[in-house]
Amino acid sequence: MVSDLSANRCSIVWFRDDLRVSDNPALTAAIARDRPVVGLFVLDEESDGLRPIGAASRWWLNTSIEGLARELLRLNIPLILRRGRADAVVNDIVVAAGADAVFWNRRYGPAERAVDASLKESLTAAGIIVESHAASLLFEPWTLKPATAPYYRVFTPFWRAALGSAPPRRPLPVPKQATQGAPRLSGARLADWRLHPTSPDWSGGLEATWTPGEAGARTRLDAFLSGGIGSYATERDRPALAATSRLSPHLRFGEISPHQVWHAAASRPPGGDGDKFLSEIGWREFCWHLHYHLPDLAGRAFNPRFEAFPWRSDPAALTAWQRGETGYPIIDAGMRELWHTGWMHNRVRMLTASFLAKTLMIDWRLGEAWFWDTLVDADPANNPAGWQWVAGCGADAAPYFRIFNPVLQAEKFDPDGAYIRRWVPALRAAPGKTVHRPQAPSSAGLLDAETGYAPPIVDLQVARQRALAAFKAL
DNA sequence: TTTTGAGTTGTTCGA
DNA sequence: GTCGAACAACTCAAA
Numbered sequence: 400m401v402s403d404l405s406a407n408r409c410s411i412v413w414f415r416d417d418l419r420v421s422d423n424p425a426l427t428a429a430i431a432r433d434r435p436v437v438g439l440f441v442l443d444e445e446s447d448g449l450r451p452i453g454a455a456s457r458w459w460l461n462t463s464i465e466g467l468a469r470e471l472l473r474l475n476i477p478l479i480l481r482r483g484r485a486d487a488v489v490n491d492i493v494v495a496a497g498a499d500a501v502f503w504n505r506r507y508g509p510a511e512r513a514v515d516a517s518l519k520e521s522l523t524a525a526g527i528i529v530e531s532h533a534a535s536l537l538f539e540p541w542t543l544k545p546a547t548a549p550y551y552r553v554f555t556p557f558w559r560a561a562l563g564s565a566p567p568r569r570p571l572p573v574p575k576q577a578t579q580g581a582p583r584l585s586g587a588r589l590a591d592w593r594l595h596p597t598s599p600d601w602s603g604g605l606e607a608t609w610t611p612g613e614a615g616a617r618t619r620l621d622a623f624l625s626g627g628i629g630s631y632a633t634e635r636d637r638p639a640l641a642a643t644s645r646l647s648p649h650l651r652f653g654e655i656s657p658h659q660v661w662h663a664a665a666s667r668p669p670g671g672d673g674d675k676f677l678s679e680i681g682w683r684e685f686c687w688h689l690h691y692h693l694p695d696l697a698g699r700a701f702n703p704r705f706e707a708f709p710w711r712s713d714p715a716a717l718t719a720w721q722r723g724e725t726g727y728p729i730i731d732a733g734m735r736e737l738w739h740t741g742w743m744h745n746r747v748r749m750l751t752a753s754f755l756a757k758t759l760m761i762d763w764r765l766g767e768a769w770f771w772d773t774l775v776d777a778d779p780a781n782n783p784a785g786w787q788w789v790a791g792c793g794a795d796a797a798p799y800f801r802i803f804n805p806v807l808q809a810e811k812f813d814p815d816g817a818y819i820r821r822w823v824p825a826l827r828a829a830p831g832k833t834v835h836r837p838q839a840p841s842s843a844g845l846l847d848a849e850t851g852y853a854p855p856i857v858d859l860q861v862a863r864q865r866a867l868a869a870f871k872a873l
Numbered sequence: 874t875t876t877t878g879a880g881t882t883g884t885t886c887g888a
Numbered sequence: 889g890t891c892g893a894a895c896a897a898c899t900c901a902a903a
Contacts (some may be wrong), residue, residue: 548900555880556879761880795900803884
């Protein structure tokens with residue numbers, strides 16, 4: 400009898416960029432069916448167009464999955480790990496589990512959408528219930544559309560439209576336990592995926608900096624709400640301070656939802672620091688809005704004129720930039736913070752990116768790829784969109800003549816040099832303002848032979864003129 | 874259809 | 889030392 404059979408059948412929740420149990424609509428809906436639930440995570444490095452995650456993200460994912468598995472077990476849900484093409488794996492699990500329903504939270508990258516749409520079609524055709532839910536964005540890309548264009552290309556009108564639309568739903572609580580009796584299925588062992596680096600294990604700095612997982616995300620948010628957010632607007636640009644939320648990797652892996660962040664911050668008085676912080680959440684939304692419409696955001700400039708831009712080939716300069724050996728203190732500090740912690744302060748991201756793409760005139764895609772590999776928050780939309788914005792080829796991008804001067808920026812945003820001293824040991828003892836200009840004549844006591852700090856790899860004035868000429872020629 | 878107002882994050886130069 | 893202007897137009901979004 401079909402009804403008897405179906406009474407025993409279970410539900411699958413396929414976890415992707417939503418590694419949490421609170422405010423997880425797909426999980427909540429699956430549990431609400433009052434059937435046993437099986438969780439699934441697929442390490443998919445094979446589906447067409449998917450971008451394999453970088454090394455720092457793999458480290459993060461490893462711990463995050465461990466945490467998710469623990470949380471799910473408390474809800475009577477086993478988490479099955481599988482590797483391979485998602486379409487094959489999901490179909491296989493549905494059969495093996497005898498499932499009659501699959502739940503997931505939607506993804507918005509074009510390649511991911513193609514995978515999901517195709518799966519939804521084949522599963523539905525096979526009589527399996529498929530439910531997708533909105534969880535990772537406050538405003539799904541197709542819900543905001545300008546009157547005269549297919550999508551927004553400028554942030555301010557985008558965010559105005561978003562704020563004027565239906566407010567984001569309230570976050571969901573952790574659901575009750577699922578019905579007992581989930582089938583036992585074979586899966587991969589997490590350790591066999593080797594997401595955690597070995598020989599050498601370079602993750603010490605990451606371990607010391609982060610607590611991946613849902614609990615760590617909540618702790619981070621609470622700390623920010625009781626501290627940094629109150630002075631966010633004025634201090635967010637100071638890389639030496641802990642004035643930003645540092646939620647980016649947690650948001651990237653969905654250990655916390657933007658809805659949870661939104662409702663925590665939106666309860667603050669309007670017009671103040673809370674709004675400023677929310678507009679940064681808005682930039683995340685805007686980047687995904689762009690990526691939804693632009694499949695190759697990481698590979699192709701939004702502005703087609705940049706196809707002809709004469710990027711310089713300079714492997715030695717690229718290596719110096721990656722290693723934090725450019726001779727410009729704030730740039731080197733940022734690149735070393737990135738290497739050590741898997742993260743870099745936003746102001747410094749702009750400076751280091753501008754330095755590569757404009758001062759050195761090296762293709763922004765090479766910088767984007769480096770960030771993709773080294774950032775724990777490397778995001779398929781934010782990372783390329785941010786690089787394109789800095790390089791001047793993106794949507795709503797910085798004007799070409801805006802070329803950051805790393806010395807002036809450091810003097811302005813790291814006035815006492817605390818950030819530089821933290822990350823560039825050679826300058827730790829540099830007296831006073833010489834930390835910003837270690838090679839200047841007035842810093843005679845800081846010759847590089849003495850400090851071990853290398854001289855600049857490029858002359859700022861020469862590089863600026865070179866870049867202005869090239870960008871102007873576009 | 875045409876018009877209009879506006880657009881994340883700077884730097885440099887010269888008065 | 890401070891301050892305003894130049895740096896460039898162009899495109900987007902909405903009325």
